[in-house]
Amino acid sequence: MLSLKYVEGAKPGQPIKRKKSESETKDDAKKRWKDYEQKRVDRSFNYEWQIGRPWLKFDKEKGVITCSACINVYGTSGSGGSNLKGKNAFITGSTNMKKSSITDHENSTSHVNAISREKAKHSTPVQQAKSVAGKTLLSMKASEKHRIACLFRAAHGLGKQGRPLRDFTWLCDVNEANGVDLGKTYRNPKSALVFLSYIADAERDKTTKLTNTAPAYSLLMDGTTDLSGDEQECVYIRAALNGKIIERFAGIGSPKSTCSKDLKEFVDGAIGALKLNKDKMIGLGSDGASNMVGSKGGLATLLKQDIGEHFVNVHCFSHRLGLAFRDAVKKNKLYEKLMTLLIGVYYFYTKQYKNKKGLMSAFEVIKVKPHMPPKVTGTRWLPHMKQGIAVLLRNFNAYNTHMSDASHTNAKAEGLVKIMLDKHVLTFALFMQKLLEPLCNLQEKLQRQDITLAHAMAWIETTMELVMSLETRYCNLHLLSA
CATH class of the missing domain: 3.30.420.40 (ATPase, nucleotide binding domain)
Incomplete structure (x- = not known):
């Protein structure tokens, strides 16, 4: 009995081809490559390979191909990060005149990195900023710049408000609690002093530049x-x-x-x-x-x-105005009495807690908004005196209520209420309130930064007219009070 076997792809009258093994296939490929190498003509460098490859160089005398980018980055030793096996042939010089070897080197990681580093060296600041590394670096710099700017502002705020440098630490903690990223460094009083010194140097340089330009x-x-x-x-x-x-x-x-x-x-x-x-x-x-x-x-x-x-x-015009006012009224007895009253009321209610509580009770009884007496002996004579007289007239009923009641047991209260109820003193206080209004306005204008001599003279003449217009009114009030 004949044994028959089905073979896929078999045709009648044709022998079946046996599939070669893997070793036989490799042997055949080596034989074909050997025959090709024996029969081929010697290869030479094709200069068309340099098109689009400015880094590709050919040395005619030595007959080798090199890569200028890899040589500049990695040197001529072949070491420096190349991932090619053995030495980087395109650094020492390659004798393989095949385009495939150039393509393999072009696609290698070491060559790609070398090209990127060469571009970075010769790129413009705009190109560097647009690159991935440049954008990352700028982002890091912007974040660090924002942190330092916040620290500078915190130190400047402490200095401007006259706060101690030890407050710098907790101020940074408050800013961080509000969502401001300040980092973990430069958050101590010594760093705050360094920030203030740099701010001072910058402002000093600005002052020098502006002044020397003028x-x-x-x-x-x-x-x-x-x-x-x-x-x-x-x-x-x-x-x-x-x-x-x-x-x-x-x-x-x-x-x-x-x-x-x-x-x-x-x-x-x-x-x-x-x-x-x-x-x-x-x-x-x-x-x-x-x-x-x-x-x-x-x-x-x-x-x-x-x-x-x-x-x-x-x-100083403002200082001269204050001195002129003091010289004009210092010999007036009513002025002396009025100043005695203003100063006495201030110390009577600010230095003694019991008197202050009694005054607050008087405010509640007469239903008047409380205003504590201000100090009138400061360096700004006109504004301080104007404020003191205004508060005296506003709190007159409260002062009268409390000091009249306290005068039975307090000799100082008795003396102050006696001066306060003097009609001549009250008339003089009303006159001084009207007189100090244009004088304080003039003093404020004389302190303006953009003042000129012409403006100052015009304001002084206008103020003199206003002051002279009060002369007749004061004389009439003085006669009526007499």
Whole structure:
């Protein structure tokens, strides 16, 4: 019996081809490659391969192909991050004149990285910003810049409000609780001091630039004492630039003493620290103290001798107005009584808690909004006195109610209520209220930054007319009260 077998694809009269094994297939491929290599013509470099490949270089003398990008990035040793097996042939020089070898090298990771790094070296700032790495770096820089800016603003706020630097830590904690990312560094008082020093340097440079740009400048100077009792002199710079008046803080410090020579040394030091041109200084504005405006040895006289005859000393208009008012009324007995009343009422109710509670009860009885008496002996004489008189007239009924009741057991209350109920004092207080209104308005205008001499003279003449118009009214009130 014949054994028959079905073979797929078999045809009658044709022998069946046996499928070669894997080893036989490889052997045949090697044989064909060997025959091809023996018969082929020697390969040469095709210069068309360089089209679109500016990094591809060919050395005719050595007969090798190199990659300029990989050589520049990885050097000539073949080490430096290449992922090719053995040495990077395109760094040392490849003799394989096949396009496939160039394509393999072109697609290698090391070559792609080398091309990216070469582009980054020769790219413009705009191209760098548009790249992925550039965008990531800018994003990181923007985030860090925002953090530092928030820290700078926090330190600046503490300095401007006169708060201690130890508050910087909790202020950062508050900002972070409000959703502001401040990071974990630079959140201590020492860093706050560094921030303030950089802010001061920036403002100092800005002051120097603006002042040296202006054709001329003058100084504003005044002194005070700090909590420890040391003298502190404050210097400002005033100049005109492009038709606008600018005022900049120049410095504050403690001179050796308040004599004019030591003050001049202090001014020279402040100007020298800012690197200002002293020849451009044309004037000094100050109060009327003898060490400032003295005709023989005052600070203004010393500066005039040092700079030139064109130097002008200006006594502060607002300060002169206050002095003129004090000189005009200081010998008036009614003024003395009125000041005694205002000062006495202030200390009567602010220094003794029992009197303050009694005054608050009086406010509740007469149903008047409470206003505590202000201090009228401050440096701003006109505004302080105006406010004190206004509060006195507003609280007259409450003062009268409480002090009249307290006068039975308190001699001070008895004396104050006696002055307060004097019709001459009340008439004088009403007159002073009307007089101080235009004077305070004038003083406020004289302190404006954009004031000019023409404006000051016009405001002074207008105020004089208003003051003279009160003369007849005051005389009539005085006669009626008599």
